[in-house]
Amino acid sequence: MAEEEVARISVAVRCRPLSEHERSNMVQSICRVMDGRLVILLDPGASAAHDYLRQDKSKEKRFAFDQAFGPDADTKTLFTATAEPLIKSVLQGYNATVFAYGSTGAGKTFTMIGTPVEPGIMFRSVEEIFKGVATVVDEGTESFSISCSFVEVYNENFRDLAGNSDREGILDLREDPVSGSYVAGIREIQTESVQEVMDLLQHGNQRRTTEPTAMNVTSSRSHAVLQVRVERKGNPSNPSGSLLGKLSMIDLAGSERAAETKNQGVRLLEGANINRSLLALGNCINALASGSHFVPYRDSKLTRLLKDSLGGNCKTVMIATTSPGHLSYEDTLNTLKYANRAKNIRVRAKQNLVTPDEHVSQYEHAIADLRNEVAILKAKLAQRSAAPSDVIEGADENVLKEASENWKLEVIKNLESRTSMQRSLIDVERGLVQWRVELDQAKEMIVHEERGGSSPSSRRSDARSLEDWKDAIAQIEENIKENIETRRSLAERLQQNKTAGKELQKQLSQRVLNEDLRAFLELIQRVQVLEVERLELDHFWEIHRHQLEQRDQEIAMLREQLRLRNQHIQQQRQELSDEKVPGHVFLLGSTLAESSPVQQRGPLRVMQAWAPAREDDEDRVTATFSEEAEDFLQDKINWRALEVPMASQIKGLAQLQQNAGTSRLIAAKAWKDPSLRSIPESRAPRRPLALAQGGVAPPPARPPPREPSLRSEAREGNSSPSQTRGSTCPPLRRKSSLEEKTLAPLAGRQPSMGDMRGAPRGLLRAHGVAVPQRQLDKNLGGVREKSRLRARSEHSRLGRVGRALVTPQRF
Numbered sequence: 169m170a171e172e173e174v175a176r177i178s179v180a181v182r183c184r185p186l187s188e189h190e191r192s193n194m195v196q197s198i199c200r201v202m203d204g205r206l207v208i209l210l211d212p213g214a215s216a217a218h219d220y221l222r223q224d225k226s227k228e229k230r231f232a233f234d235q236a237f238g239p240d241a242d243t244k245t246l247f248t249a250t251a252e253p254l255i256k257s258v259l260q261g262y263n264a265t266v267f268a269y270g271s272t273g274a275g276k277t278f279t280m281i282g283t284p285v286e287p288g289i290m291f292r293s294v295e296e297i298f299k300g301v302a303t304v305v306d307e308g309t310e311s312f313s314i315s316c317s318f319v320e321v322y323n324e325n326f327r328d329l330a331g332n333s334d335r336e337g338i339l340d341l342r343e344d345p346v347s348g349s350y351v352a353g354i355r356e357i358q359t360e361s362v363q364e365v366m367d368l369l370q371h372g373n374q375r376r377t378t379e380p381t382a383m384n385v386t387s388s389r390s391h392a393v394l395q396v397r398v399e400r401k402g403n404p405s406n407p408s409g410s411l412l413g414k415l416s417m418i419d420l421a422g423s424e425r426a427a428e429t430k431n432q433g434v435r436l437l438e439g440a441n442i443n444r445s446l447l448a449l450g451n452c453i454n455a456l457a458s459g460s461h462f463v464p465y466r467d468s469k470l471t472r473l474l475k476d477s478l479g480g481n482c483k484t485v486m487i488a489t490t491s492p493g494h495l496s497y498e499d500t501l502n503t504l505k506y507a508n509r510a511k512n513i514r515v516r517a518k519q520n521l522v523t524p525d526e527h528v529s530q531y532e533h534a535i536a537d538l539r540n541e542v543a544i545l546k547a548k549l550a551q552r553s554a555a556p557s558d559v560i561e562g563a564d565e566n567v568l569k570e571a572s573e574n575w576k577l578e579v580i581k582n583l584e585s586r587t588s589m590q591r592s593l594i595d596v597e598r599g600l601v602q603w604r605v606e607l608d609q610a611k612e613m614i615v616h617e618e619r620g621g622s623s624p625s626s627r628r629s630d631a632r633s634l635e636d637w638k639d640a641i642a643q644i645e646e647n648i649k650e651n652i653e654t655r656r657s658l659a660e661r662l663q664q665n666k667t668a669g670k671e672l673q674k675q676l677s678q679r680v681l682n683e684d685l686r687a688f689l690e691l692i693q694r695v696q697v698l699e700v701e702r703l704e705l706d707h708f709w710e711i712h713r714h715q716l717e718q719r720d721q722e723i724a725m726l727r728e729q730l731r732l733r734n735q736h737i738q739q740q741r742q743e744l745s746d747e748k749v750p751g752h753v754f755l756l757g758s759t760l761a762e763s764s765p766v767q768q769r770g771p772l773r774v775m776q777a778w779a780p781a782r783e784d785d786e787d788r789v790t791a792t793f794s795e796e797a798e799d800f801l802q803d804k805i806n807w808r809a810l811e812v813p814m815a816s817q818i819k820g821l822a823q824l825q826q827n828a829g830t831s832r833l834i835a836a837k838a839w840k841d842p843s844l845r846s847i848p849e850s851r852a853p854r855r856p857l858a859l860a861q862g863g864v865a866p867p868p869a870r871p872p873p874r875e876p877s878l879r880s881e882a883r884e885g886n887s888s889p890s891q892t893r894g895s896t897c898p899p900l901r902r903k904s905s906l907e908e909k910t911l912a913p914l915a916g917r918q919p920s921m922g923d924m925r926g927a928p929r930g931l932l933r934a935h936g937v938a939v940p941q942r943q944l945d946k947n948l949g950g951v952r953e954k955s956r957l958r959a960r961s962e963h964s965r966l967g968r969v970g971r972a973l974v975t976p977q978r979f
């Protein structure tokens with residue numbers, strides 16, 4: 169029974185020493201071998217530390233192999249570790265292969281063929297075979313028959329290196345179900361001694377196609393294959409038959425890069441063929457390593473020849489040779505990567521026992537294999553042409569042509585209409601943007617017209633009336649509506665068109681039979697689709713651009729508004745600070761506790777006033793309140809002096825009036841606080857409600873100007889609330905409790921700030937009856953119980969802020 173051994177391809181790396189030529193050219197050695205297994209490829213730029221571009225970009229690589237040999241290792245050592253174990257297997261009837269792979273000049277030929285001084289693997293293997301045979305023969309009754317062949321694969325053709333004539337024809341590769349691939353017509357030389365094989369090697373090597381290239385003066389331009397067949401008869405394991413062992417030793421041509429070898433003409437073509445077969449070898453290695461079911465052996469003559477060695481019935485050793493020079497970094501790295509990948513290939517070596525029965529069954533297996541292969545190829549062929557024949561069975565060529573022509577027309581139509589729809593969509597979008605801009609303008613015009621301002625249009629000769637603008641707006645809105653509808657329907661049709669396009673795409677393989685035409689049409693369609701996609705992008709870009717433009721306009725508008733507002737504020741502040749209104753106090757509003765339940769007595773209000781400062785004003789106005797109230801106010805209200813207020817903060821205008829040595833603070837304008845509203849007269853309480861009164865005593869040096877209109881509104885020396893009535897300051901009346909919840913005592917009126925009778929100089933005084941809110945009750949404590957609270961405000965500077973506590977007064 170034939171034994172079967174499953175094993176991985178054994179991969180060894182051999183790094184040659186630097187040549188004399190390389191040394192004299194200062195080539196750096198960057199390949200290191202450690203522990204007999206590890207190969208370290210150093211970063212070729214590491215020595216160039218001054219080059220900042222290379223810093224921190226180390227290209228150092230490490231690989232582990234079954235075995236690794238450095239520059240010092242001789243071929244004998246390499247042979248002992250790699251090929252020698254195979255010889256025993258070959259003598260036991262196994263197939264074995266040793267092949268050297270590497271870039272040009274890396275030492276493949278040196279390793280495989282060697283020199284007379286240092287013979288390579290081929291010679292040593294043959295020698296070992298003969299030694300083994302001799303031993304066995306000496307021991308017993310077995311007999312051996314050894315034959316050799318030496319062939320090269322040059323430019324994808326086989327050439328017999330054992331022949332004598334250069335004109336010998338090109339040989340063909342065949343597959344034998346038992347012995348595997350073989351070159352038909354090749355000379356099989358029966359050898360009796362090592363010397364004969366050595367002669368054959370030398371003879372063949374001389375005939376081998378070698379040419380000097382820039383990388384190697386004796387560069388092998390072909391793959392050389394030495395095969396040794398050993399037939400062993402009389403072995404106890406197969407006494408009636410024989411054991412058939414085969415050793416293949418291959419010196420591959422160098423993998424090379426055209427740019428580096430500087431090859432031209434025929435050399436370049438050779439290089440292309442060498443690379444093609446090495447590429448096919450690489451693909452096979454990749455397929456085998458990844459466990460793929462399909463291995464492209466047929467892609468080159470070389471891989472067809474190596475079919476058994478790589479993935480079949482064979483024990484295989486790969487020797488990857490590398491150059492140590494830093495100039496070969498890329499080539500060496502590639503070689504190591506290949507070798508690293510090849511480590512994963514599994515081979516299944518089986519003893520070749522040849523018996524008559526075995527022979528038949530092997531042929532049967534081979535036929536079955538071939539049948540399988542034929543089936544696979546048939547299936548591939550069918551794949552190419554099955555689709556049309558399935559779909560249009562029996563149709564003649566014209567019909568098929570017509571079908572593909574129709575498909576082409578449909579696709580073109582589909583894409584054309586898509587393009588046109590896309591363009592329409594862009595137009596509609598542009599229209600929409602335009603109409604929206606016009607709509608905004610028209611609306612702006614209407615606002616101007618309604619305000620009675622001089623709108624930009626009213627200054628134009630084609631000035632339109634308000635009605636015209638309203639008509640225009642209606643028309644624009646109608647147009648926008650139509651555009652939106654068109655856009656919707658276009659988008660819908662576009663979507664349908666895309667779906668139809670995809671459907672057509674699916675039908676391509678069935679409707680277009682010619683593969684080239686199909687590829688061409690696919691290309692055309694792709695171009696068209698890209699064109700449409702570009703249009704789509706244009707479309708979105710257009711929309712986006714408009715949106716950005718709109719935003720820019722809005723930002724510009726807002727900036728302008730902000731500028732105007734700041735300008736206005738600045739002007740107002742300037743006016744307020746310029747003391748152009750001396751004697752006036754601006755009321756800053758009031759704090760109104762609207763939601764507080766005021767009950768019968770009304771809410772507590774804090775009123776703020778501000779007056780422009782005068783340089784010569786020495787008045788010191790301080791706020792003083794009743795003890796309890798002051799405690800509260802200091803706790804709860806921020807009394808810090810305000811800066812010049814903004815116009816919008818000013819709620820009213822009071823006048824500081826001086827009259828016979830006293831001043832009055834009179835609110836001369838109505839309060840504009842929108843939270844305040846008038847009390848309907850009918851609902852006004854019967855009793856009048858006094859407002860706070862206050863005033864500032866003028867400096868004695870300046871007699872107060874008299875203003876009759878205002879003087880009549882506030883009677884000097886009378887703090888009675890009823891006396892504050894006047895045309896500009898009607899008295900407040902007591903409100904119902906309901907009204908008091910939401911109504912300030914000053915609501916809608918122009919309150920007089922009261923007389924300034926006897927007020928000390930520099931005092932802004934307000935007094936009234938304090939009726940605090942509920943939540944203030946506890947803060948104010950006893951204040952609540954008091955029927956009257958005199959609140960005197962003293963401010964640090966009238967030029968800043970004056971505040972007066974104003975409360976409804978109960979009688």
Ligand SMILES: Nc1ncnc2c1ncn2[C@@H]1O[C@H](COP(=O)(O)OP(=O)(O)OP(=O)(O)O)[C@@H](O)[C@H]1O
Binds near residue numbers: 270275277388422
């Ligand atoms: N291990 C080694 N020790 C000493 N010299 C070596 C070694 N390996 C290779 N050389 C020398 O390097 C040179 C190139 O080697 P070789 O011709 O074997 O390279 P190659 O890989 O076969 O190149 P090509 O693919 O171009 O044929 C030769 O001069 C060879 O003698």
